[in-house]
Amino acid sequence: MATVDLKDVCKVYAGGVEAVKGVSIAIPDKALCVLVGPSGCGKSTLLRMIAGLETISAGSCAIDGKVVNTIGPTERDIAMVFQNYALYPHMKVYDNMAYGLRNRGTPKDEIDARVRSTAKTLELEHLLERRPRELSGGQRQRVAMGRAIVRNPKVFLFDEPLSNLDAKLRGQMRVEIKNLQRSLGVTSVYVTHDQLEAMTLADILVVMNAGLVEQSGSPLDIYEKPASTFVASFIGAPPMNLLPLRSGHLEGAVTLPPVPASASTLGFRPEDCEIRTEGADAVADGALRLLVEVEGVEPVGAESFVYCRVGGERMVVRVPGRVEIKPGDQLRTYARQEKLHFFGSDGKRV
Amino acid sequence: MSPRVVFPNTFLPYLLVAPQLAITLVFFYWPASQALYQSMLREDPFGLSSRFVWFANFRKVLSDPNYLNSIEVTMVFSTATAAVALSTALLLAVMADKVVRSRAIYRTLMIWPYAVAPAIAGMLWLFLFNPSIGSLAYGMRWLGINWDPLLDGRQAMVLVVAAAAWKQISYNFLFFVAGLQAIPKSLIEAAAIDGAGETKRFWTIVFPLLAPTTFFLLVINTVYAFFDTFGIIHAVTGGGPGKATETLVYKVYNDGFVNLILGDSAAQSVILMVIVIALTAIQFRYVERKVHYG
Numbered sequence A: 001m002a003t004v005d006l007k008d009v010c011k012v013y014a015g016g017v018e019a020v021k022g023v024s025i026a027i028p029d030k031a032l033c034v035l036v037g038p039s040g041c042g043k044s045t046l047l048r049m050i051a052g053l054e055t056i057s058a059g060s061c062a063i064d065g066k067v068v069n070t071i072g073p074t075e076r077d078i079a080m081v082f083q084n085y086a087l088y089p090h091m092k093v094y095d096n097m098a099y100g101l102r103n104r105g106t107p108k109d110e111i112d113a114r115v116r117s118t119a120k121t122l123e124l125e126h127l128l129e130r131r132p133r134e135l136s137g138g139q140r141q142r143v144a145m146g147r148a149i150v151r152n153p154k155v156f157l158f159d160e161p162l163s164n165l166d167a168k169l170r171g172q173m174r175v176e177i178k179n180l181q182r183s184l185g186v187t188s189v190y191v192t193h194d195q196l197e198a199m200t201l202a203d204i205l206v207v208m209n210a211g212l213v214e215q216s217g218s219p220l221d222i223y224e225k226p227a228s229t230f231v232a233s234f235i236g237a238p239p240m241n242l243l244p245l246r247s248g249h250l251e252g253a254v255t256l257p258p259v260p261a262s263a264s265t266l267g268f269r270p271e272d273c274e275i276r277t278e279g280a281d282a283v284a285d286g287a288l289r290l291l292v293e294v295e296g297v298e299p300v301g302a303e304s305f306v307y308c309r310v311g312g313e314r315m316v317v318r319v320p321g322r323v324e325i326k327p328g329d330q331l332r333t334y335a336r337q338e339k340l341h342f343f344g345s346d347g348k349r350v
Numbered sequence B: 001m002s003p004r005v006v007f008p009n010t011f012l013p014y015l016l017v018a019p020q021l022a023i024t025l026v027f028f029y030w031p032a033s034q035a036l037y038q039s040m041l042r043e044d045p046f047g048l049s050s051r052f053v054w055f056a057n058f059r060k061v062l063s064d065p066n067y068l069n070s071i072e073v074t075m076v077f078s079t080a081t082a083a084v085a086l087s088t089a090l091l092l093a094v095m096a097d098k099v100v101r102s103r104a105i106y107r108t109l110m111i112w113p114y115a116v117a118p119a120i121a122g123m124l125w126l127f128l129f130n131p132s133i134g135s136l137a138y139g140m141r142w143l144g145i146n147w148d149p150l151l152d153g154r155q156a157m158v159l160v161v162a163a164a165a166w167k168q169i170s171y172n173f174l175f176f177v178a179g180l181q182a183i184p185k186s187l188i189e190a191a192a193i194d195g196a197g198e199t200k201r202f203w204t205i206v207f208p209l210l211a212p213t214t215f216f217l218l219v220i221n222t223v224y225a226f227f228d229t230f231g232i233i234h235a236v237t238g239g240g241p242g243k244a245t246e247t248l249v250y251k252v253y254n255d256g257f258v259n260l261i262l263g264d265s266a267a268q269s270v271i272l273m274v275i276v277i278a279l280t281a282i283q284f285r286y287v288e289r290k291v292h293y294g
């Protein structure tokens, strides 16, 4: 129904804080764009600028091809789900959902029909007569979603909508949000600092750091080809192992494949690393071979994380199933050449 | 609500509240019971003896047209005072909420009138609006208004209401500012996104959420108008002209200390006491049930 185009958007707060320093993102129609990044990197600020809740200091924001810089939140035809849900405490669930429609002068029977059908989709029918304080956290979250959906806006904005839920419910709601967004086909911007949420939800993933976009693209592309050490260490759990290279050498390496001249950091994912105590020759030529000392093992059921130390640096290996490894063991680990990532001294991929 | 602390010891709690109980008994219950007793006595014209007359004083007071007039005056006066004080304070608080720069100074200035003693406040208004020397009265006459609160009962009422409300505005303002700050900003933002303009947001979100504060202030203001405005009325109009601004409290004073009809005056104060107890009871009931959203 609408595209969202940000061009060199900047935000300087009244106190002089530069929260967003020139961000350009083009979100196509019906896409779900996830903004992810560490705390304080400007995600909420960016989202609030799209909503019209913060002024845009420089650059432009266009919704559906129309620049909305000077248009207030009331006229932008967007809906937002807040982290604390921001339900109107003095209104029943029904009125919370109907409020936006009433303000826009929708006829009464249409309001009723829309509220009830939305409530049905979200399984809120039996809660319509309750006040927000009489709901559980998960139910409040659904009402907040319902309030956004019922209006049928051009764009959905979500600011960490699931961060107040427990892990299990969060997983459920994540799937549900994704399905809803797909079936409604509403362009959405979703802010989170949970990288798992970001990976699973996004059509377009935007990794932000200190007010700038570090990388944007499809989640798997970003996972497979992180553009910088920041992205590499932010996306993926546990994060990518990053080991410093000193003039082309790596401490603790038994064999090291050819290293690009400008590389100063070597990276590989914990799951791209194997542990083998014998049959070293079975490993393809040109693989990275490391001699590591085990510091600890974390079995989590289906897989185990082996925390190791190599040449004074820490790294993690992700092994399927259980392992018979004890702290203090000396191990050989291998990573295929094509699974290696190299980063320059500025942190950028080479 | 946090769970109650339970003292296993039965004696200690009483000991701890004893000073408070003693003060309440000596300074509240004892005078109150004296008033109750006095309200059933009638003195002879020379004040030499008194006899017990049961409820005769009440019957006399309640059938006295002057007293009924006083009730009416009090109703008009307290409703008007509370309404003016509340609405002005709310307006100022909403505007203060929008002030970005030197907010603190603005708020502090708004609070000052509260520190002015009632009689002084009354004098202030009296001087400003005195028909012969008041500067504002001069202005009003210049505007063509026939301003003479010393003769016109209605104008006198306007004057005392203005003075009484002026005094209470700062207090209300403080509470409204705090109440406004307690409303989460995200609610206002959500309402804006939901398509509500500023006026609509105020009436559908802000005002309902301020209801607990407003109701609390309504009771406080009514009680204030009933009981604490004696100084202002005394200074500004002295209950006149005629009995146009003679409120219940003022009449208690007039009958008791000026006219020395002690029995009637005591009966009136007992009636007042009943009124204040009723008001407080309503407040507790209503505040706890209706206007809390949690």
Ligand SMILES: Nc1ncnc2c1ncn2[C@@H]1O[C@H](COP(=O)(O)OP(=O)(O)OP(=O)(O)O)[C@@H](O)[C@H]1O
Pocket: A013, A014, A015, A017, A018, A019, A037, A038, A039, A040, A041, A042, A043, A044, A045, A046, A193
């Ligand atoms: N109203 C404000 N005035 C001044 N500075 C602000 C304001 N709001 C946010 N900031 C600053 O702007 C920067 C970005 O804040 P923002 O809320 O966008 O971060 P975020 O990425 O959403 O973080 P989080 O994940 O913790 O929510 C921070 O440094 C913050 O201190």
Ligand SMILES: [Mg+2]
Pocket: A043, A044, A045
């Ligand atoms: Mg945020």
